[in-house]
Amino acid sequence: MVFRELSLPVRLLFYLFLAVAAVSILYPLTWMSYTSLKTNEEVMFSPFGLPTRISFENIAEAWQTGNFARLYANSILIAVVSVIGIISISTTAAYGLARYHFSANRALFLYFLVGMAVPTQALMVPSFKLMAILDSWANALHLPIPLLNSPLPVILTYMSWSSLAIIFIRAYFISIPPELEDAARVDGARELQILRLVMVPLAMPAIATMTIFYFVFFWNDFLWPLIYLHKHTLRTIPLGIMHFEGKYVSLWSLQVAALSLAAWPPILIYILFHRRIQRGLTEGALKF
Amino acid sequence: MANLSQADSALPQMRPGRFRLPRGEAWRENLYGYLFISPWILGFVLFLAGPLLVSLGLMFTEYAGFKKITYVGLANFEELIKFDIRFIGSLRVSAVFAFWTVSLAIIISLAMALLLNQRFKGHTFFRGLFYLPAAVSGVAMTFVWAAMFEKDYGMFNQILRIFDFDRVAWLTSIEWALPSYIIMRLYGVGHYMVIMLAGLQSIPDDLHEAAKVDGASGLALFRHITLPLLSPTIFFLMIVGMIGSLQVFTEGFMLTQGGPARSTLFYVLYLYIVAFTERRFGYASVLAWLLFLIIMGLTLLQFWLARRWVHYESQEA
Numbered sequence: 001m002v003f004r005e006l007s008l009p010v011r012l013l014f015y016l017f018l019a020v021a022a023v024s025i026l027y028p029l030t031w032m033s034y035t036s037l038k039t040n041e042e043v044m045f046s047p048f049g050l051p052t053r054i055s056f057e058n059i060a061e062a063w064q065t066g067n068f069a070r071l072y073a074n075s076i077l078i079a080v081v082s083v084i085g086i087i088s089i090s091t092t093a094a095y096g097l098a099r100y101h102f103s104a105n106r107a108l109f110l111y112f113l114v115g116m117a118v119p120t121q122a123l124m125v126p127s128f129k130l131m132a133i134l135d136s137w138a139n140a141l142h143l144p145i146p147l148l149n150s151p152l153p154v155i156l157t158y159m160s161w162s163s164l165a166i167i168f169i170r171a172y173f174i175s176i177p178p179e180l181e182d183a184a185r186v187d188g189a190r191e192l193q194i195l196r197l198v199m200v201p202l203a204m205p206a207i208a209t210m211t212i213f214y215f216v217f218f219w220n221d222f223l224w225p226l227i228y229l230h231k232h233t234l235r236t237i238p239l240g241i242m243h244f245e246g247k248y249v250s251l252w253s254l255q256v257a258a259l260s261l262a263a264w265p266p267i268l269i270y271i272l273f274h275r276r277i278q279r280g281l282t283e284g285a286l287k288f
Numbered sequence: 289m290a291n292l293s294q295a296d297s298a299l300p301q302m303r304p305g306r307f308r309l310p311r312g313e314a315w316r317e318n319l320y321g322y323l324f325i326s327p328w329i330l331g332f333v334l335f336l337a338g339p340l341l342v343s344l345g346l347m348f349t350e351y352a353g354f355k356k357i358t359y360v361g362l363a364n365f366e367e368l369i370k371f372d373i374r375f376i377g378s379l380r381v382s383a384v385f386a387f388w389t390v391s392l393a394i395i396i397s398l399a400m401a402l403l404l405n406q407r408f409k410g411h412t413f414f415r416g417l418f419y420l421p422a423a424v425s426g427v428a429m430t431f432v433w434a435a436m437f438e439k440d441y442g443m444f445n446q447i448l449r450i451f452d453f454d455r456v457a458w459l460t461s462i463e464w465a466l467p468s469y470i471i472m473r474l475y476g477v478g479h480y481m482v483i484m485l486a487g488l489q490s491i492p493d494d495l496h497e498a499a500k501v502d503g504a505s506g507l508a509l510f511r512h513i514t515l516p517l518l519s520p521t522i523f524f525l526m527i528v529g530m531i532g533s534l535q536v537f538t539e540g541f542m543l544t545q546g547g548p549a550r551s552t553l554f555y556v557l558y559l560y561i562v563a564f565t566e567r568r569f570g571y572a573s574v575l576a577w578l579l580f581l582i583i584m585g586l587t588l589l590q591f592w593l594a595r596r597w598v599h600y601e602s603q604e605a
Contacts, residue, residue: 014403021400022417025478027443029424032432089327096324111332114584118340120535122559122576125353125569126339126346160335162328191320220426222538238427242542245431255431262428270423274416277423282486 029267035253036062036260043253058257062244066258070233071240078151078225078236079218082158083211090165091207095195097166098173099181115163124227127157131228153228154236158218165210168280172206173199209280212273216266237262346573353567364574375575377550378558385466385554386533389473394525397480398518404481405488415485422479430539433472434459459544462551469539469552480525487521488514516599523598527590531583555579 035043036059038051043058062068135147147153176199184194200207222238229235235243244258270277347365350358368375400418404411421429436443437458445455458468495513504512537556540546546553546561559579563572 011408014406014408018403018414022414025417025421025475028429028432028436028475029420031435031443032428089331093325093328096321100318100321100324115336118336118580122343122573122580123336123339125563125572126342127335129342129353130334130339156331157335160331162331166328191324195324216423222427241427241431252435256435259428259431263424263426263432266424266426267420270420274419274423278415278419278482282483 029263032256032259032263036257038253040253043256058253059261062254062257062261065248065254066240066244066261067232068237068240068258068261071235071237074151074229074234075219075236078154078158079215081151082155082218083214085155085159086162086165086214087207087211089159090162090169090210091200091203092195093162094166094168094170094173095199098170099178111163115161120223124223127153128227131156148228149231149234151229151234154224157224157228158214158221165214168210169203169206172203176202205276209276212269212277213280216269219266343573343576346570347577349570351569353569360570364571367571368574368578374550374553374558378553378555381466381551381553382534382536382555385470385473385536386530388470389533390526390529392470392474393477393480393529394522396474397477397484397525398522400477400481401484401488402514404485415482418478419482420478422476427538427542429475430472430542433475433539434543437468460548462549465544465548465552469536472539473533473536480529483525484518484521487518491517519598520600523590523594527587530586530590534579534583 034051037054037056039053039055039057042049042051131147131153135145138145138147145152147156180198180202181194184198189197220238222242225236225239229239232243241258241262245255248254346357348359348361350360350363404415404418439445439455439457439460442458444458448454448456456464458464491514495517496509499509499513535556536554537560540552540554540557541560544552546557555575556579559572559575562568562575
């Protein structure tokens with residue numbers, strides 16, 4: 001079927017369908033964005049109309065009352081540290097699995113499936129207890145590692161979710177010819193140096209894709225911060241949003257402004273990196 | 289990536305490591321191998337396998353999260369089978385939700401992918417646009433949807449009013465609450481579409497050309513060439529979609545907490561309520577493991593069924 005061979009009415013129908021789909025996808029997001037730029041009066045009198053003039057009063061107020069500077073700092077800290085951790089762990093593990101004598105393919109695949117199928121809710125209680133125990137041990141040994149009331153337990157939990165990254169990066173490593181490493185080995189490079197100086201630069205596309213993926217995922221995650229971050233100074237953006245929406249139920253304009261503050265960063269990341277994200281998605285599926 | 293064709297196999301095949309050190313140094317090789325994977329193994333044991341084993345043990349206890357743990361034998365299982373109405377209800381809610389979201393998402397994304405696979409002006413733009421909602425999912429989007437479903441001013445009821453229909457109490461009525469969540473989920477259908485589209489594009493053009501020369505019509509082409517060659521992709525989406533939708537939690541937790549009249553009490557939401565509101569961790573562990581078994585069972589069943597309908601090129605070669 002070649003598009004240009006179709007008759008004009010069919011082609012028009014086709015574009016009409018696409019336009020309807022595009023509008024219904026964009027509408028909730030644009031509604032959120034422009035509503036947060038309206039003044040309170042406008043939100044009251046025409047909740048779904050376009051703004052007549054752009055005002056940042058609600059954005060500024062939501063930023064202040066929701067303590068968004070704090071939320072952003074917490075979210076960025078947790079996401080960045082977790083991503084760095086998970087990428088280092090998965091890259092070394094992927095290299096070990098790709099180049100040494102493990103017949104780990106099948107086991108890894110099974111682990112991936114099991115990891116997906118395990119309801120994280122089954123892990124919540126024992127994990128929470130485990131962190132409390134580790135925390136008391138750290139206290140007894142006078143180690144300055146706070147495992148409760150700190151972002152650390154969330155970060156450690158995130159860092160254990162490496163199966164996707166391992167599978168993805170490992171597949172990329174396998175496609176790199178081993179002669180390159182042999183050459184480096186002949187030149188006297190050590191194993192870790194080979195990984196750092198030869199393999200990682202070559203596998204950068206896969207690593208970058210995983211970085212973006214996990215960052216957005218950690219940014220949006222709600223459950224683990226809900227379990228570990230009880231102090232309001234530690235809250236991440238999803239948690240902050242939840243409390244904010246509960247507190248200002250009647251102030252719609254303020255609520256929507258807060259939603260925009262939370263949703264814009266992932267949207268921006270997507271717009272910047274959408275090609276890489278989509279390629280990553282499809283490659284992951286093809287290797288299933 | 290053409291060299292990683294999906295026709296490869298559903299399960300990755302065992303591939304021997306390509307690189308081999310000299311024989312006498314096998315011990316060294318193993319050592320390095322284990323060193324490389326040790327951080328991962330450590331995290332896996334501490335934060336996945338360990339807690340999982342603990343929750344396995346908790347199934348036979350009563351435990352409220354404090355010091356005292358009471359061994360109760362099989363009492364939790366007995367309660368599950370004999371007395372728990374909420375459990376049956378939540379299982380039904382999740383099953384209905386998973387069935388409709390996965391089947392609708394596959395049909396819609398297939399249609400969209402077939403459209404976007406045409407080479408018309410702007411197809412990359414539309415592809416990027418359709419994936420956008422999947423990227424911004426999460427808490428903020430859930431609240432935006434709550435506003436869309438709002439009874440008086442929400443977008444859906446505004447549209448219904450234009451066409452002179454009665455208002456619908458989307459998230460607050462027993463009939464419409466669950467369908468509302470299904471609609472909400474389908475907003476992320478772009479995720480399926482991108483993968484479907486990649487599957488379509490990996491089908492070689494010459495197969496279609498050859499069939500056309502033999503006089504096959506558009507529908508026959510779709511039925512006998514596109515669909516069989518796309519079946520591994522559809523299979524992948526069915527598995528991933530099923531697992532994901534059986535675990536739905538966040539939306540329900542934030543918007544309706546299971547109401548009205550338990551019509552949106554998703555299984556995992558019920559599990560969370562048992563664990564953290566009622567603080568019955570033993571019973572919650574039973575629920576969690578049962579869900580795990582259900583998901584694994586369904587996945588294996590699908591793998592078994594897949595032999596009848598999923599077409600892998602390598603099997604014929």
